[in-house]
Each structure stands twice: as C-alpha cells, then as structure tokens.
Amino acid sequence: MLTPLPVTVVTPYVPRYRVPFFLRLGEDLAAHGLRLTVAYGAPTGHVTHRADDVGLSAGTAVPLRQRSLRLRGRVLVWHDLGDLARTSGAVVVDQALHQLEAYPLLVPPRALRGRGPAVALWGHGRTYNGGAGRLARHAKAALTRRADWFFAYTDAGRRHVAEAGFPAERVTVVRNSTDTTALTAASARLTEDRLQAFRTHHGLVPGRTAMFIGGLDTAKRIPFLLEAAELVHRQLPGFRLLVAGQGAQRHLVDEAVRRGAPVVPLGPVATDEGKALLGAVSDVALLPGAIGLAAVDALALATPVVTVPAAGHGPEFEYLEHGRTAVVVRGQEARAYADAVVDLLADGPRLAAMRAACRQDAGRYSVEEMSRRFAEGLAQLVRAPRQSGPRPTG
Numbered sequence: 586m587l588t589p590l591p592v593t594v595v596t597p598y599v600p601r602y603r604v605p606f607f608l609r610l611g612e613d614l615a616a617h618g619l620r621l622t623v624a625y626g627a628p629t630g631h632v633t634h635r636a637d638d639v640g641l642s643a644g645t646a647v648p649l650r651q652r653s654l655r656l657r658g659r660v661l662v663w664h665d666l667g668d669l670a671r672t673s674g675a676v677v678v679d680q681a682l683h684q685l686e687a688y689p690l691l692v693p694p695r696a697l698r699g700r701g702p703a704v705a706l707w708g709h710g711r712t713y714n715g716g717a718g719r720l721a722r723h724a725k726a727a728l729t730r731r732a733d734w735f736f737a738y739t740d741a742g743r744r745h746v747a748e749a750g751f752p753a754e755r756v757t758v759v760r761n762s763t764d765t766t767a768l769t770a771a772s773a774r775l776t777e778d779r780l781q782a783f784r785t786h787h788g789l790v791p792g793r794t795a796m797f798i799g800g801l802d803t804a805k806r807i808p809f810l811l812e813a814a815e816l817v818h819r820q821l822p823g824f825r826l827l828v829a830g831q832g833a834q835r836h837l838v839d840e841a842v843r844r845g846a847p848v849v850p851l852g853p854v855a856t857d858e859g860k861a862l863l864g865a866v867s868d869v870a871l872l873p874g875a876i877g878l879a880a881v882d883a884l885a886l887a888t889p890v891v892t893v894p895a896a897g898h899g900p901e902f903e904y905l906e907h908g909r910t911a912v913v914v915r916g917q918e919a920r921a922y923a924d925a926v927v928d929l930l931a932d933g934p935r936l937a938a939m940r941a942a943c944r945q946d947a948g949r950y951s952v953e954e955m956s957r958r959f960a961e962g963l964a965q966l967v968r969a970p971r972q973s974g975p976r977p978t979g
Contacts, residue, residue, distance in 0.1 A: 589620035590674040592963055593702075595649075595664060595686060597679060598628045600637045601855050602878065605764040605952045607641060613960035619967065624669055626651040630660045634833040635800045636853055661685055673702045674967045677736065680708030682725055691731040703966050705734035707759070709900045710742025726750070734966040736959060739900040755969070757962030761901060762950040763878050764857070765885040769947070771861035772886065780865055787849050789866055790823035792930060796867035796888060798854065799879050801832030804897055806874035809919055811841045811848060813873065816923035818847040821930060826871060827863055829854035864888050868930060873922060880904045884947040889939040891926050893917070904950065909942045 592614065596603070611621040622645045628638050640648065650665040663685040670676060670690060678687045690704045706729055711722075726749040729735065735751055737743040738761035747753040784791070795814070799805055814826040824847050828838050831853040841848045854860055864886025872879055872892045877899035883890045884904065890911040892898075905911035914925045929936055 589615065589618055590967060591620045591622060591672060592675045592967065593622045593624055593669045593673040594677045595624045597626050597662065597684065598638050599625045599641045601639045602763050604639060604641060605767065606956055609952055609956040610959055613956045614963060617960055617964040619963060621645060622647055622669065624649050624666065626662065626664045629653050629662055631802055631833055634831060636831050659683060670702060675703040675705060675963060677705045677707055680706040680729060682721060687728065691728055703733045705736060705966055706732045707736035708738065710737040711745040734962065736962055739903055741903050742900050757958055759955050759958045760950055761878065762952055762955045763881050764952045765881060765947055766951055766953060767857045768860060768885045771857035772865060775861060775865050783862060784866055787825065789825050792868060793821050793824045794867050795869045795871045796827040796863045797871050798829045798860065798863065798882060801830045801834045801838060803834065804875040806896065807834045807837050809873050810871060811837060811846060812919040813923045814848055815846050816920055817926050820927045825849055827851060827867060829863055868936060869926065871926065875899060876902045881950050884910060884943045887940040887943040889943060891929065893922065910939060910946055
C-alpha cells in the first residue's frame, strides 16, 4: 500500500466557518492518495475583534509559530513552516503580500525550487481593496506568476490571474463557500413555535424585519447601516434590524440602541441553528458594506441582499444578481438606500420572487463542491510537471 503524499495548506488562522471545509478536504484528498496538513496561525489586526478563531484539532493540524510587525499602517505576518516546506509534496499559501512565508517559497528561481514542494496560491485572484496602490497590485501579480498553481475563489478571479499572465490551465476555481448544507438542514429543523417565540421576544413584525450578519468593522459601513435602519423605520413603523456580529465597532450598535434606534443587537451568532433562525424571521439582508461570504449565507437563507456598488466587495459579490437575488442601490446616501429597502419590503410579489431565486442559486455553492474542486486541483498539481523559466507579464 502506497504511503499518502503529504500536502500542506497554510492559513493565517482558522475561523469557525472554515472548519467544515478543512474536514471535508482531508477526506477528499485521501481519496486521491494525499494526506492533508492544515498549518495555521493566530488572527492579527482588526480580525482579532471578530472572536471567530477556533483553531483545528481534528485530523492533521499544526499551529505555527508566528511573528508580526506593523509597517506603514499594515501588519506583516511571518509563519514559521519549519519542516513542512521540506516534507510536503505541495504547499498552498494565501495570495497576500503581507503573508511573508510565501516569499521564500516563491522568490527563488524555479530551477532552484526543483527539490522543494510544488507551491500554489489561493485567494481572490485580484486586489479588492480599492485603496491598494498600483505598486502593490503589480507586486501581487508578479508573485502570483511565480506559483505552480492557483486556486481562485471565483470565475472572475481566474480571469484576472490569466489576464495577468498566469496559465489558465493551472487555475482551479473552487467556488468559495460556507457550509450551506448544514445551514439548510438547520433551517428545515426550525418549528413555527420557535419562530413565533423569537419574534415575540424581540418585537418583530413579519414583513418588516431585516438582518445583518458579519464583522462589525469599518469595511462593513456600520454607521451607514444604522442610519439607514432609522430611516426605514420612519417609513415603516415596526421595522427592526437584527444585528449579529462582533467587531471593533460594536459600540456604535450599542449607542444606537441607547438612543432608541430600531436595532436588535444579538452579538456573534456562530451556529448554523442561530443563523437559520435569523434568516427565517428576516425578510431581507442589509449589507451596505463589503460583502464576502455573507453572500453565500444570504442565498442559503433566502434573504435577498440590499447593498451598494463599489463598497470594497470581495469576490463572492459576483454570486449575487441585481434585480434577482439582490438590490444594488446606486445612490450614495443612506436615504436612497433606505428607500430601496422600503420599496422591496412593500412589494410582496417581488420579494417572494427574489427569495425563490436565492433558494435556486444557493444550490451552486457548498463546502462539498468547494472541497471536491480543491482536492482535484491539488491532485493535478502534485502530478503535473513543473514549469520552468519566466512567465509573461500579461
């Protein structure tokens, strides 16, 4: 019997939502004759306020020694891979300039890397932070071209790295996702008695309830969200916004409650049962800031998203379709956003059609499909011949 070839996936830290993926990936890789090691660090910067770091104890998991420093307002992080870089057949690291462990793996010429592991990057495929400078974008593209494989979150990420000179045949689109299977199952277990009890406890009115789930960070535009909620309430008495999350701007939510805003703070809601309950009592999801995997949860919970363009959205924003599963408000003021929310809540047939479209699209995204794609890409990577020589700049 052949010994499974070890492969290592390096992640800055293990947020709760990633655990189902890593567990499933270990199983799928075993079917390809590969053994997964998840090497992880600890959260840094603003993500430390989200309190979603759970580590990983099941399977083969290795906590890494970590050092960080702040340079010109940015946190640079070094994870000590130790022997993993030597003993792994392939190493997958984040496509991020501030994750320093990527450089010793990718910077040496490929001719000198022949005895080391194959190196893959995974991530967005492009810089979604509109404030990133041109030099940073070019540096990320140059570093990406040195990798042997790329795991893109979405189709747009694949197109972007290919346009920047990375071989399209060495890109796997994984369809980044949360565990929608577990979330859908939790929704099916809800009883009407429990829903009614939750509505009564928080004073919720069917048809006039919205939710926000995510980190309470600057990128999520929390002040805008809270202002819009108050404006909606003025037009729709009984409107309530359920706010589920933790972060550095939690105090803004608490202040809004003290001044009588129509906001219900719930703190972090991490379980599938908790998210399912919020989705079942909510009519829409208000996400005026950066949207990432919250798009997947919204689809699975059948809560159409009301958002704005150019809010620093992550790649998962492309999962949403304006007029079908989302309303993208073009106005830049909270009043225009609030008016769009009111219009949607007041139009029962339109809202019902959008909820049905969310359910339909949700079937495209799951941890099972993401893991299958990732495992197949890794299997191709470890068996593919290494490329040598420089790649074009695109």
